[in-house]
Amino acid sequence: MPSFFSNKKLIVLLTSLIVLIALISYSLKNETHASLPERFAQDTVGWFQYVLNVPAQYAAGFFQNIDDMRGAYQENKKLKSDLEHYAQVEQQNEELTHSYNQMKKLLGINKDPNLFDYKKYPAMVIARSSDAWNQQLTIDKGRLNGIKAGMAVVNDQGLIGKVGSVGNFTSKVFLITDTQDVSQISAIIQKANTYGMITGYNPNAGTLSLQKVPINAKIKKGQSVLTSGLSRMYPKLLSIGKIVSVSTDQYGLTKTAKIKPSVDFNDLNYVAVIERKAASAGTGGQ
Amino acid sequence: MKQFKLFIILFLLFLVQGTVMPRFFYSTSDASVQMVPQFVFVALLLVTLFGRLDWGFRYSLLFGFLTDIIFTPVLGVYAFSMALTVYLTYRLSRWVTITVVSALLLSNFGLLVEQFIVYLIYLMIGMTQQSFWAFLSAHLVPTMLLNAAFALISFYPLRRVMESTAGKR
Numbered sequence: 391m392p393s394f395f396s397n398k399k400l401i402v403l404l405t406s407l408i409v410l411i412a413l414i415s416y417s418l419k420n421e422t423h424a425s426l427p428e429r430f431a432q433d434t435v436g437w438f439q440y441v442l443n444v445p446a447q448y449a450a451g452f453f454q455n456i457d458d459m460r461g462a463y464q465e466n467k468k469l470k471s472d473l474e475h476y477a478q479v480e481q482q483n484e485e486l487t488h489s490y491n492q493m494k495k496l497l498g499i500n501k502d503p504n505l506f507d508y509k510k511y512p513a514m515v516i517a518r519s520s521d522a523w524n525q526q527l528t529i530d531k532g533r534l535n536g537i538k539a540g541m542a543v544v545n546d547q548g549l550i551g552k553v554g555s556v557g558n559f560t561s562k563v564f565l566i567t568d569t570q571d572v573s574q575i576s577a578i579i580q581k582a583n584t585y586g587m588i589t590g591y592n593p594n595a596g597t598l599s600l601q602k603v604p605i606n607a608k609i610k611k612g613q614s615v616l617t618s619g620l621s622r623m624y625p626k627l628l629s630i631g632k633i634v635s636v637s638t639d640q641y642g643l644t645k646t647a648k649i650k651p652s653v654d655f656n657d658l659n660y661v662a663v664i665e666r667k668a669a670s671a672g673t674g675g676q
Numbered sequence: 677m678k679q680f681k682l683f684i685i686l687f688l689l690f691l692v693q694g695t696v697m698p699r700f701f702y703s704t705s706d707a708s709v710q711m712v713p714q715f716v717f718v719a720l721l722l723v724t725l726f727g728r729l730d731w732g733f734r735y736s737l738l739f740g741f742l743t744d745i746i747f748t749p750v751l752g753v754y755a756f757s758m759a760l761t762v763y764l765t766y767r768l769s770r771w772v773t774i775t776v777v778s779a780l781l782l783s784n785f786g787l788l789v790e791q792f793i794v795y796l797i798y799l800m801i802g803m804t805q806q807s808f809w810a811f812l813s814a815h816l817v818p819t820m821l822l823n824a825a826f827a828l829i830s831f832y833p834l835r836r837v838m839e840s841t842a843g844k845r
Contacts, residue, residue, distance in 0.1 A: 406756060413752035414801060424745075431745045438687070439695045450699035517694040518702065519747030521794070522710040522815060523804040526747060528694075554749065564749070567704060593805065596704075655704050 423539070424555035433532070436560035439516040440530050447659065505619035506626035507667040511535060515658050516560070525568035527551075529661060532559040540623045542664040548629030548652035549575075549617060553663060561663075566598065566630075567591045567655055577630055578618040579647075582609045585618055588630065588649070597634060597648040605644055609636055615649050625666035679731060681837060682723065686735055689715040694747060712819045714787060716743075717758055718827050719834060721765055721783040725774050726838045729766045736762045750803065757793035761786045776831055783827045784820050791816060 424432065494500040513529040531537050533556045541553045543563050551565040566575070568591065575588040577600060584607040586600045603609060613633045619626025631649040639646045697713045716739045724732030740755030748754070765786040772778045795811050798804040806815065 403760075406759075410752045410756045410797075414750055414797075417749060417751040418801065428745050428751075431742060435690075435742065435746055438691055442691045442695050446696040446699050453700070517746065518698040520693055520697055520702075521712045521747070522704065522707065523795075523798050523806070524748045525704070526749070528746060562746075562749075593704075594810075656702050 429557040432557040433559050443516045503667040508625040509665045511663040525565040527563040532557045532561050537561050542624045545661045550653050576618045576620045577615050580614045600647040603645040709818045710815045711822045718823050721786045722834050724766050725769050732762045753797050757790050761790040
C-alpha cells in the first residue's frame, strides 16, 4: 500500500486534477474579466490571427462567389420586387421621423437620447472556437477602440451576442446560441407590443426561448422579436428573431415562445459592437 | 532551438484551426454533423508517437492553455485533457511499432479519449447540454473522420521534420 501512494505519476495526476478544478472554478467566477496573462495571450495570438484572416477571407470569398452566382438570377428578381417596396417604406420612415422629432420638440425632450440610439463600432471576426460546444468569436477591436464588456454585438441580420472579456486589441464575443450563457435579454414582441425575456438557447431545436410573456398577450407565429431597450447595455429595436411556436408555461401563468434567431450563425464575417447612448436605468439618467 | 521549427508548425496549425477552418465550414451546436478540427492535437500525438514525449507533453500543455484562453471561457480543460491523453497514447504506443496504420489508429484513439474527457468535464460544469448519443453520432464520428484524414496527410511530412530535427541534435 505505501508503494501505491509513493507512485509519482498518481500524485502528479491528482495534483493536476486539483489545479484543474481550481482553474475551472476561478474562471467560472470571473467570466468577463480576463487576467493580465490571458489578455496578453489573447492579443498576441490575435495579431497573428488578424494577419492570417485576410488571405483566408479572400479564399473563402472566392468559393462564396461561385456559390452566389448560381442563385443570382432568382435573387435579383426578388430584390427588384423588394426595392419597389423599399422606396415606399423609406418615404414613410422619413415622414414619421419628421413628425416624431417635432413632437419631441413640443414636449421639450428633444435633447434626451432615444432608447434606440446607439454608436456602432464595426469589427471583423478573426477567429472562432471550432469545437461545437463553445459558441464564441474573437473580433479585432478591443479596449483601445472603446469596446467594453457586456456590449451588444450585431451583424446585418440582427443580434448575435454580447462582448465577453476585452483585451487591448481584441475581444471575445459570446453568441446568443451559447447554451452556457445565462444572461437574459429583455425583448419586445412587435405588433403584440408585449415584453418578455429571452432566457436561453435550445441546441436540439435551434431556437431561443422567450419566457415571462403575459398569459393574455396576443402573440402568434411569425411575429418579430426585438430587444426592448429596458436593460443596462442593449439599445432598443435590435432584431432577435421570429416566433415559431407559442405555448403556455408549466404552471399556466405565463406564455412561452420559441424563437428562431434571425442570424445565420454559420457565416459570420463582419459584425458591429453596439454602445447604447441612452443612460442606463441603474445610473439615474434623465 | 531545434524545436523552433516544430513550434512554428504547431502555431500555424493552431491559427488554421481557429481562423481558416471556420471560414469554409463551421458547425453550430445544433448541427447534426459537427466536424471539429483538432489539428494541433493530432500533430502533437504524432510527434509523441515519433518518440518525443517531452515535446508532445510540453506543447500539449502550451497549446491546450492557448485553446482554453482564446476559444473557451473556462481555463484548463483542454490543457488537462490534451496533456493526459498525450501521455496515455505514449504508454500505449510502446507496445507497437509505428507505421502509418498504427499511427492512424493510435492518434484517433487519443483524439477519442481527449474529446471524451473534454465532453465529460463540460457536461459536469454545465457548458454543454449535448446528449451522450448526440455526442457519439453527431460529434465524435465526423470529428474522427476529419482528423484521421489530417493525420494521414501530415504523417510523412511531420516524420520528415522530426527526423531532420532529431538528426541535427
